[in-house]
Amino acid sequence: MRLADLARGAGAVLDGNGDVEITGIAYDSRHVGPGDLFVAVQGLHVDGHHYVGDAIRQGAVAVAVERSVKIPEGIPVLRMPSTRIGLAELSAEFYGRPSLRLKLAGVTGTDGKTTVTHMAEHVLQASGIVAGAMSTVAFKVSGREVDNASGQTTTEAPEVQAWLARMVEGGAQCAVIETTSHALVQERVRACDFDVAAYTNVGHDHLDYHSTWEEYLEAKARLIDLTANAADKGIEKTAVLNRDDASYDRLARRPISRRWTYGMTTASDLHPLELAITGTGSRFRMKTPMGETEVMLHVPARFNIYNALCAAGVCLALGVPVEDIGRGLAGFEGVRGRLEPVDLGQDFRVYIDFAHAAGSLASALAELRPFTRGRLIVVFGSTARSDHDRPGMGRAAAEFSDFFIITTDDPLSEDPVEIARDVQSGAAGKAPGRDFEVVIDRRAAIRRAIEIAEPGDTVLLAGKGHERSMRTARGSEPWDERAEAEAAIKARC
Numbered sequence: 001m002r003l004a005d006l007a008r009g010a011g012a013v014l015d016g017n018g019d020v021e022i023t024g025i026a027y028d029s030r031h032v033g034p035g036d037l038f039v040a041v042q043g044l045h046v047d048g049h050h051y052v053g054d055a056i057r058q059g060a061v062a063v064a065v066e067r068s069v070k071i072p073e074g075i076p077v078l079r080m081p082s083t084r085i086g087l088a089e090l091s092a093e094f095y096g097r098p099s100l101r102l103k104l105a106g107v108t109g110t111d112g113k114t115t116v117t118h119m120a121e122h123v124l125q126a127s128g129i130v131a132g133a134m135s136t137v138a139f140k141v142s143g144r145e146v147d148n149a150s151g152q153t154t155t156e157a158p159e160v161q162a163w164l165a166r167m168v169e170g171g172a173q174c175a176v177i178e179t180t181s182h183a184l185v186q187e188r189v190r191a192c193d194f195d196v197a198a199y200t201n202v203g204h205d206h207l208d209y210h211s212t213w214e215e216y217l218e219a220k221a222r223l224i225d226l227t228a229n230a231a232d233k234g235i236e237k238t239a240v241l242n243r244d245d246a247s248y249d250r251l252a253r254r255p256i257s258r259r260w261t262y263g264m265t266t267a268s269d270l271h272p273l274e275l276a277i278t279g280t281g282s283r284f285r286m287k288t289p290m291g292e293t294e295v296m297l298h299v300p301a302r303f304n305i306y307n308a309l310c311a312a313g314v315c316l317a318l319g320v321p322v323e324d325i326g327r328g329l330a331g332f333e334g335v336r337g338r339l340e341p342v343d344l345g346q347d348f349r350v351y352i353d354f355a356h357a358a359g360s361l362a363s364a365l366a367e368l369r370p371f372t373r374g375r376l377i378v379v380f381g382s383t384a385r386s387d388h389d390r391p392g393m394g395r396a397a398a399e400f401s402d403f404f405i406i407t408t409d410d411p412l413s414e415d416p417v418e419i420a421r422d423v424q425s426g427a428a429g430k431a432p433g434r435d436f437e438v439v440i441d442r443r444a445a446i447r448r449a450i451e452i453a454e455p456g457d458t459v460l461l462a463g464k465g466h467e468r469s470m471r472t473a474r475g476s477e478p479w480d481e482r483a484e485a486e487a488a489i490k491a492r493c
C-alpha cells in the first residue's frame with residue numbers, strides 16, 4: 001500500500017515521499033522487516049521513539065512519530081498527535097478497515113469475558129451466521145480455532161486488525177472480541193467499529209495498572225463510547241449491561257442509542273424465569289426484549305447464567321432470532337480451562353479452571369458447592385505476579401473448600417516454597433494434613449487430589465486453565481492440565 005494513501009486514510013500528516021510502498025506495520029523495532037512502516041509508540045516501559053534508528057536499520061521504509069526525533073535523511077515521516085491512536089488507525093487502514101464489513105461486538109468486564117465471547121460466537125455459528133472471535137484462549141474463524149499464544153487477551157492493534165481481516169476473508173458476518181481495559185486504554189481496539197458493547201462485571205482486579213476503581217471503570221466505559229461513535233452499519237448501537245453489578249449506574253450514564261440490561265430480577269431486560277439448577281448446569285426460560293426462549297445450559301455455576309444472559313443480549317443485538325438463542329446455548333460445551341469438566345467416567349467430578357486470584361478462586365469454589373454431594377477439594381497456587389493476594393487465596397481455599405492442596409503456578413524466578421508459605425499464611429486455623437497439604441510439584445499435587453477423592457467429591461484444579469506452559473526459573477516448560485488430570489484419573493483406576 002502506498003504510504004500517502006495509508007496516511008490519508010489514517011488522518012496522518014505526511015512529511016516526505018508518499019510513493020513508498022508499505023508492506024507491513026510494526027511497533028516493536030525487534031520485529032521490523034523490510035518494507036515496514038515503524039510506528040513509534042510510548043509504552044509502559046519503553047519508548048519506541050528511541051528505537052527509530054534500529055527500525056530503519058532493520059528495513060523500515062517509513063516511520064510514524066508523535067514527537068520530534070532525529071530521523072535519517074530521505075525516510076518519510078508520518079506525524080500525529082498520538083501514535084497509539086495512529087497505530088490503530090494505520091493498522092485498520094492497512095487491512096482495509098475490516099470492521100466495517102463485520103457486525104462487531106466487544107466484551108469487557110473483570111470476569112467472564114472469554115466465556116461470554118465464546119458463548120456468543122457459538123450461538124451465532126449455531127444460528128447459521130458465520131462468526132469470528134478473539135479471546136484469551138483462541139482466535140476463531142467460522143468454527144476453526146487457533147490457540148492464542150500471544151500472552152495477551154487483546155493483542156496489539158495490527159494483530160487485531162489482521163485477525164478481523166482474516167475473518168472477513170473467511171466469510172464471517174459477525175465477530176466478537178474480548179476486550180480488556182488495558183487494551184481500551186492503550187487504544188488497541190480504537191479503530192474497530194463496534195456495534196455492541198457488552199459488560200460482565202467490574203470488580204477490583206487490575207488495580208496495579210489503574211490506580212482507582214473509578215479510573216478502571218472509566219477505562220472500561222470507553223467501550224460504550226467507542227461503540228456509540230462507530231460507523232453505522234445498519235444495526236442499532238447497543239450496550240449490554242449487568243444490572244446486578246455495582247458498575248451499572250455508572251455505565252448506564254454513558255450515552256448510546258440502546259441499552260439492554262441483564263440480571264437475575266425482572267427489573268432487567270434479559271432475565272431467567274423458573275430457574276432450576278441441574279447436576280451439571282441449569283435450565284430456565286429466558287425473558288428477552290425480543291420474546292422468550294427455553295435455555296438448557298450444560299456449564300455449571302451461577303455466574304454462567306449471567307454469562308449466558310450477556311451472550312444472549314450480544315447475539316440478539318447482532319440480529320440472531322430469539323428462538324435460536326436457547327438452541328445455541330444448549331450446544332455450548334464451555335471454554336477450554338473454564339470450569340472444564342474432565343470426565344473419564346470416574347465417580348467424582350474433576351474440573352479445570354483458570355481462576356488464579358483470591359476472588360475468582362472463591363467464586364469458582366462457591367459455584368461448585370451446590371453441584372457437590374461430597375467434599376470439595378481444590379489444587380491451586382499463586383503466580384509470581386505480586387499483585388495477586390496470596391494470603392487471600394489461602395483464605396479463599398480455607399473458607400470455600402473442604403480440603404486444599406497448595407502447589408506451584410508460574411513461579412518464574414521466585415521460590416515456589418516461599419510462595420506456598422505466603423498462600424498458607426492466609427489459612428489461619430487450618431491444620432496441615434487434616435485440612436490441607438502443600439505439594440510443590442504440580443503433577444504430584446494433582447495426583448494426590450485425585451487419589452484422595454471419594455465418590456460424590458469434586459476436585460477443582462485451579463489456575464492453569466487453558467495455558468500451555470509452566471513458567472519457572474528454568475524458563476517456560478510445556479504444561480497440559482487436562483492431560484495431567486486424565487493421567488491422574490487413569491493412574492487411580
Ligand SMILES: Nc1ncnc2c1ncn2[C@@H]1O[C@H](COP(=O)(O)OP(=O)(O)O)[C@@H](O)[C@H]1O
Nearest residue numbers: 110111112113114115303338339353354355364
Ligand atoms: N460472570 C462471571 N462472574 C464472576 N466470575 C466469573 C464469571 N465468569 C467466569 N468467572 C470466573 O472467572 C474465570 C475466568 O473466566 P473467563 O471467562 O476466562 O473470564 P475473563 O476472560 O474475563 O478472565 C472462570 O473460570 C470463572 O472462575
Ligand SMILES: [Mg+2]
Nearest residue numbers: 113114136153
Ligand atoms: Mg479472558
